[in-house]
Amino acid sequence: MDQQRAIIITGASRGLGFELLDLLVAADARPIALGRRLDPRHAAASARNACVFVAADLSALGSLDQIDLAGALPQTTDEIVLISNAGSVEPIGTLGVINSASLAAAFAVNALAPAILARKLLAAADSRRTRLRILNISTGAARRPLPGLAAYCASKAAAIMMFDCLATERSDVAVEHIDPGVLDTDMQSMLRSADDQALPVRQMFASFETEAKLKPPRDVARDILTRAGLL
Ligand code: NDP
Helix, strand or coil: CCCCEEEEEECCCCHHHHHHHHHHHHCCCCCEEEECCCCHHHHHHHHCCCCEEEECCCCCHHHHCCCCHHHHCCCCCCEEEEEECCCCCCCCCCCCCCCHHHHHHHHHHHHHHHHHHHHHHHHHHHHCCCEEEEEEECCHHHCCCCCCCHHHHHHHHHHHHHHHHHHHHCCCCEEEEECCCCECCHHHHHHHCCCCCCCCCHHHHHHHHHCCCCECHHHHHHHHHHHCCCC
């Protein structure tokens, strides 16, 4: 018999998350998209019950405790899968220049909100006597310091450690970190168009485009889902 899964994807409005959601909708997996907004194509899918949308701003940590994520999950499921994909590369700038609020916001979106969501889903998994699996969409930048990207590098590194600690606390929780490589999305175009002073390695990001190294997010999304056995 096919497994019944509840799959939650964060940040599905565009980029890699859009493609992950789109492929899962097409596969009739009835995914749950959590984020600030939904692309109109998926709003239409949600209207015909092909996916579920849960509105949440991951930078507003206080409001995350209020969202009814458990209510969006089916009562019976063999597995709850969190695809922690939402991410923010801002603030771009050297540490001496970026402001404290934007630094805190990066940690909220990239590390703290994913931990809060994992905690909520763990409670939902426990009450349903099912297991939780986390696919953390990570980055090479979480393991490699880059000038101008301290907030991004450090907050993405924090997410890895947060989930790894959870995995040591709960042997039944499966955690996987996935580095998707460089993608042709808004995030890369923001990096390419940054100020050279703010991002001393801007040229490296520009070269990803000129040397045709950017991968189509659709292909990467399909690969991630196939490898994870979700397609
Ligand atoms: P995009 O910038 O294209 O999309 C980011 C997504 O995250 C959007 O759906 C955005 O929603 C959502 N998001 C950002 N801030 C918030 C917030 N406060 N609340 C809710 N949702 C939010 O990014 P990519 O698709 O390129 O990146 C996806 C993942 O892949 C990220 O985790 C990134 O770190 C990782 N990655 C990307 C690489 C690349 O080359 N692009 C390389 C390596 C890793 P909204 O539309 O509302 O802003």
